[in-house]
Amino acid sequence: MSRADTEATTPCTTMSCTTEAERAALHHALDLAAAPGVPAGPNPRVGCVLLAPDGRILGEGRHRGAGTAHAEVDALRSATGPVRGATALVTLEPCDHHGRTGPCTQALRDAGIARVVVARRDPNPVAAGGLDTLREAGIDVAVSEDPQLTARAEELLRGWEHGLVHHRPLVTAKLALTLDGRAAAADGTSRWITGPAARAEVHDLRECCDAVLVGTGTARLDAPQLTARHEDGTLRARQPLRVVMGEGEAPALPTLPGAGEALRLRTRDPEAALEDLFDRGIRHVLVEGGPTLAAAFLTAGLVDELIVHLAPSLLGAGPAGIGDLGITTITDRLDLELRDLRPLPTPDGPTDLRLLLQPRTR
Amino acid sequence: MSRADTEATTPCTTMSCTTEAERAALHHALDLAAAPGVPAGPNPRVGCVLLAPDGRILGEGRHRGAGTAHAEVDALRSATGPVRGATALVTLEPCDHHGRTGPCTQALRDAGIARVVVARRDPNPVAAGGLDTLREAGIDVAVSEDPQLTARAEELLRGWEHGLVHHRPLVTAKLALTLDGRAAAADGTSRWITGPAARAEVHDLRECCDAVLVGTGTARLDAPQLTARHEDGTLRARQPLRVVMGEGEAPALPTLPGAGEALRLRTRDPEAALEDLFDRGIRHVLVEGGPTLAAAFLTAGLVDELIVHLAPSLLGAGPAGIGDLGITTITDRLDLELRDLRPLPTPDGPTDLRLLLQPRTR
The missing domain is CATH 3.40.140.10 (Cytidine Deaminase, domain 2)
Structure with missing residues (x-):
């Protein structure tokens, strides 16, 4: 020693x-x-x-x-x-x-x-x-x-320190869910499931991470900008690398002055994607979705922390917020450790909950 | 006056x-x-x-x-x-x-x-x-x-007072959900989604309500006793009326010494069921499930409070915890007011959350 x-x-x-x-x-x-x-x-x-x-x-x-x-x-x-x-x-x-x-x-x-x-x-x-x-x-x-x-x-240093120890980027996954686990209504509409406080945190997360990652499905359906913005819609000074990953077809991310570089990773393998991003100097990745991408990272054991914005609403139908995890019976469920819990009140609206979780078996 | x-x-x-x-x-x-x-x-x-x-x-x-x-x-x-x-x-x-x-x-x-x-x-x-x-x-x-x-x-008096004002029983609905809104795994197994603290609260609820209500699906699949039990499995001194409602086939509830009377209501209409129960002197009903019955009461606007036991687990597949609410687009979602929130820690296990909610538009 x-x-x-x-x-x-x-x-x-x-x-x-x-x-x-x-x-x-x-x-x-x-x-x-x-x-x-x-x-x-x-x-x-x-x-x-x-x-x-x-x-x-x-x-x-x-x-x-x-x-x-x-x-x-x-x-x-x-x-x-x-x-x-x-x-x-x-x-x-x-x-x-x-x-x-x-x-x-x-x-x-x-x-x-x-x-x-x-x-x-x-x-x-x-x-x-x-x-x-x-x-x-x-x-x-x-x-x-x-x-x-x-x-x-x-x-400030946790992405860098994680890289020293694990030789891959730190991965934060974020989900916005209704109380019954839906990511959208039956007709595909999802704006907005959560309130302004939850949506502002997404921009904080984008600003502090090195890269933001979405799947081809989300790129197709939501056409996201993946920029870190202020409340008034203007761009923040720090912007993440914007990454679309997957083997499916997806439109190119919009070219925006002041936005982070756009990158297309033609793999659906989380490990391969993280290796590529690590080699590019990325130390903290925000996995924003959709359900299939989040499920792929969770199944691979490559989510270090999961932030759930839970809206106190019910839809009763619509796309699930998490894709198939390959789990068929209750004893194989993916347990998470609740690290932090706080309400995100909305003026005159329902109070979203913010849960910070970590997969239990790693 | x-x-x-x-x-x-x-x-x-x-x-x-x-x-x-x-x-x-x-x-x-x-x-x-x-x-x-x-x-x-x-x-x-x-x-x-x-x-x-x-x-x-x-x-x-x-x-x-x-x-x-x-x-x-x-x-x-x-x-x-x-x-x-x-x-x-x-x-x-x-x-x-x-x-x-x-x-x-x-x-x-x-x-x-x-x-x-x-x-x-x-x-x-x-x-x-x-x-x-x-x-x-x-x-x-x-x-x-x-x-x-x-x-x-x-x-102690709220069921009675509710009856004076509304001429129907007070309705508490209870759901046990994973973080992704599942009531069971893909193979139908659901024991146990939540930990001992959440399950003990169910028995407290059964003990303080006048009647416990399940749908025919739950009666068929889970064969529940619907008794209020102590941790060691013995019956508590106060027992609720045990009700199976719906038009489908369902086995009779088991006859158990010390258990509450069993009642079969051949209707799927929450309003009709509550009227019948009110006439029988019931002032506080616990709707235990399943997803279809909970959805029927929510859609009818007949849930006064909703208790959700939320397990910090993911399943990625399996039956949804809430049935179809007839909602197709995000702006029609059913918003709830979060009245109370507390963790229900399990020794050596994940910490469930207990949410007490009330429908917003009533």
């Missing part, structure tokens, strides 16, 4: 606590990392803020993708005055290895940084160990234990 | 507060009214406790059905010593009319009762006005404002 492995699971008892100013600066660093200019994909999204002992911000930076400066170096370069004695707030533990750029630990030491506070340890064994190196160099180090900061950092 | 109507909606500002001993005695009176010996049906379930000024219980009573003594008179008769100056705690406002028995207000006055505390006003205009009569006779009166007592009294 390498030293990095040991450190990753052992609490650092020598670490100090963080101040309120540091936590505020870490939130700012997370904002920098989450901004649209920071590409998703195979590199972690990282932000960095340099704080003077009196609380002034001396510099800020972010990592803009493979081959560009890491966030720490970007922040050091942005500083217009001296940074000796400053504190660096970084969303991810500084790297300690020679990749396409030099180790950030060295850059921070060279600049005379006195203290480094991170929101998340680096789970990548190749790059980890940065905090130990810094501490051994006499720099004060801390990992924030603020639950809100931890959650934000985890959320 | 009669005096009774005015009183029912006007707050009684002259009323005094209740003591802790009185609230405890009211809970006891509710226990008496809810006990298996008190029949459900066309008469309200009422209990009464007589409390001495020093807190001793002097007597207790309950109403055992049409033609028998009211709870107040039953309590007065049960007292072995003098009750002059005592407080009467009654779950429902004492009646003020000459029915098959004399007015309870008179009986309480004659006995020298000094104070009367009730959990619920009488919504029946024929019998109401008891508190006013008592107050005019110089007896101190109070209505408990304790929310727990109010809720218990409402729960």
